[in-house]
Amino acid sequence: MDRSLIDQLIETVHQELIPKLQIESIDPHDPVKISYLPYPWQKLGAGNYAAVVYHPDYPNWVVKIYAPGRPGFEEEVEVYRRLGSHPAFSECLYATEGFLILKRLHGVTLYDCIQRGLRIPKKVIKDIDQALDYARRQGLYPHDVHGRNVMMYQGRGLVVDISDFLDEEKCSKWNNLKRAYYWLYRPIFSPLRLRLPYFFLDIVRKSYRLLSKLKKFCDRILYKIYRN
Numbered sequence: 001m002d003r004s005l006i007d008q009l010i011e012t013v014h015q016e017l018i019p020k021l022q023i024e025s026i027d028p029h030d031p032v033k034i035s036y037l038p039y040p041w042q043k044l045g046a047g048n049y050a051a052v053v054y055h056p057d058y059p060n061w062v063v064k065i066y067a068p069g070r071p072g073f074e075e076e077v078e079v080y081r082r083l084g085s086h087p088a089f090s091e092c093l094y095a096t097e098g099f100l101i102l103k104r105l106h107g108v109t110l111y112d113c114i115q116r117g118l119r120i121p122k123k124v125i126k127d128i129d130q131a132l133d134y135a136r137r138q139g140l141y142p143h144d145v146h147g148r149n150v151m152m153y154q155g156r157g158l159v160v161d162i163s164d165f166l167d168e169e170k171c172s173k174w175n176n177l178k179r180a181y182y183w184l185y186r187p188i189f190s191p192l193r194l195r196l197p198y199f200f201l202d203i204v205r206k207s208y209r210l211l212s213k214l215k216k217f218c219d220r221i222l223y224k225i226y227r228n
C-alpha cells in the first residue's frame, strides 16, 4: 500500500469532496440521495445511511460518507478495527467526521446480480457464511446482511457493509436470503434465467419489512398472553 498516495487521497477528500458534496437521507428506510457530486468523483452505491463514491485517480479506494443525521459512523469504525484484514471484507484506512476511506471491493451486489440475471454460484454463499463466522470469532454480530450488502466477484463472495455488526439483536436477513437462494433461486430462477426488475425487488424489500414488523408485533402479543 502506497502511503503517500493515500495521503494525497485524504487531502483531496478533505479539500475537494467533503466541502462540495451534497447528500441527504429523505426516508431512513430508503437509500440516501446524492444531490451534488463534484467532478470527477463517481458514485458507487448508496445505502440507507451513507453514499459511497470513488475518484478515478484512486480507483482502489472508496469514500463512504454518512448523510447528515444518520447514525452509525463510530460503530462502523470500531467494526473495521475488530475485523482487521480478511479477504471477504474491506478495510478502513482512514476515518474522521462522518466519513471513511475504505479499500474498494470490486464486484456486483447480489441484489444487482438478480436484476441483471447473473448466475450466483454456491461458492459465493459459502464464502459469505465463512466470512460471517470469522466476524463472530472477532467478537462481532453479523447484522443486516442482505442483498445490497453482499457482493460477488469472480465467483467469490464478499461482505460490503459491516456497519451494524456491533448490534447484538438477532437478525434473520442472511438466513432468509440463503433460504430464498436454495429454495427459489437455484431450482427456479437460475435454470430459467429469470431476471427480476428493480421495482419487483423493491416490492419484496418493502413487504419483507412489513412482514418482519408484523411478526415482531405478533411475538410481543403472544408473549404477553402467555406470560399472564
Ligand SMILES: Nc1ncnc2c1ncn2[C@@H]1O[C@H](COP(=O)(O)OP(=O)(O)O)[C@@H](O)[C@H]1O
Pocket: 044, 045, 046, 047, 048, 049, 050, 051, 052, 062, 064, 090, 102, 103, 104, 105, 106, 109, 148, 149, 160, 161, 162, 163
Ligand atoms: N468498499 C466498497 N467497495 C465498493 N463498493 C462499496 C464499498 N462499500 C460500499 N459499496 C457500495 O455502496 C453501497 C452502499 O454502501 P453501504 O456500506 O451498504 O452503505 P449503508 O451503510 O448506508 O447501507 C453498497 O451497496 C455497495 O454497492
Ligand SMILES: [Mg+2]
Pocket: 047, 048, 148, 149, 161
Ligand atoms: Mg448497506
